[in-house]
Amino acid sequence: MGxxxxxxxxxxxxxxxVAMKRASKHTPGAPFPHIEARARRLLPNPDAYARICGFPTTDPxxxxYPDVLARGLQLAVLTHTDFxxxxxxxxxxxxxIEQRRAIHPTEALAGRAWVEGPRVARKGGEFDLHTLISAAGEDVWHGVTTILSRELPGDGVKRPHPQEPSxxxxxxxxxxxxxxxxxxxSAVTGDYNPIHLWPVTARLFGFKRPIAHGWWALARCVAELDTDVPANCRIHARFSSPMPMPGKLCFAAGPMASGGHAFALxxxxxxLSGEVRPG
Structure with a gap:
């Protein structure tokens, strides 16, 4: 059980x-130990998040946003001594992201977070951070965040990009x-990764300038799509290159022949590229 x-x-x-978390010994090829964090009660306060990402400050x-609700659980897992x-x-x-229905701030929400992996990638190792939100015992939201760590050995193999939808x-x-x-x-969400903060902190990790949060960029795209995102939906996004700040991004979106909408930054x-489909 772990x-x-x-x-x-x-x-x-x-x-x-977070800053003082140190790496511990990990046997190459072995799975991470199972570490899971659970909270019986989540308390939404989405207004500041909605404003910075471009969503309306209304229900639902x-x-x-559920990823932000569970941030403390995610960090409890990632800062645990066994990770x-x-x-x-x-x-x-x-x-x-898989959302089964609209989620309302007045609901009795609970959450879980855990990690799975790692697997070898070109420039390190990747693992998945899972977040599950339930309302009165009903699972309503599941997020899978794929993360690259350069601390793990990579294989240098350039993998083909998945075929993009038409x-x-x-x-x-x-x-x-x-x-x-x-x-x-960061102040709104608690995600203080130094690559997003200042030029000096970003340079410590190989970036000339701080880069925008992937979660902010995805949320901003979803907010721009607005009514094209159904309450019961599946969202998939790939982050392919950094978004340095200050700067500009061009957002584009359109319907897919297979249903749903595609978008890109x-x-x-x-x-960033992604798709929103009915769930």
């Missing part, structure tokens, strides 16, 4: 705890990326 951490509400994990909850990696400098590479853009808009966006988003190249 380690199961039980909480009434998600714990507050300090930035110092933004479809990307073998440091958190500083990890990179969000892929995201899947679609044509029917709308586009340019968004500014202010220099302080990462710091403001570009600078010179694609930074």
């Amino acid at each position: 380690v199961v951490l039980e909480f009434d509400e998600p714990p507050v994990v300090s930035l110092a705890t 909850l933004p479809v990307t 073998p990696l440091r958190l500083m400098g990890i990179i969000h590479t892929e995201q899947t 679609w044509n853009a029917t709308r586009s808009v340019v968004w500014p990326l202010p220099a302080d966006l990462g710091r403001r988003y 570009r600078r010179k190249d694609v930074c």
Whole structure:
């Protein structure tokens, strides 16, 4: 069964705890130990998040917000002494969200978080951070966050990109990326990865400038899609290149022949691409 951490509400994990997390021994090829954190009660407060991501500050909850609700559970798992990696400098590479129905802030919500992996990637090792949200015992939201750690050995093999769905853009808009966006988003969500904060902290991990949070970029895309995102939906996104701040991003979206909508964010190249489909 491994380690199961039980909480009434998600714990507050300090930035110092995250920063001081040290790597421990991990046998190459072996799975991570099972570490799971559970909270019996989640208390939504989505207004500041909705504003910074472009959602309306009204019921129901933004479809990307449950990840923020469970942030304390995620950090409890990732900072546990049995988890073998440091958190500083990890990179969000892929995201899947499955929401069964609209979630309302007045509901009795509970949450779980755990990790699975790792698996070898080109530039390190990847693992999946799972987040499950339930309402009165009914599972209503499941997120899988795929994360790259360069602490783990990579194999140097360039893998083919998955085939993109066929679609044509029917709308586009340019968004500014202010220099302080990462710091403001961190203050709202508690995600203080230094690659998003200041030039000096980003350079410690190989980036010339701080880069935008993948979760912010995905949430901003979903907010822009608005009514094209059904309450019962599946969202999948891939992060292919950094989004340096300050700067600009071009958002484009359009319907797919197979149903649902595709979207992309570009600078010179694609930074993020994804699809929203009915659940």
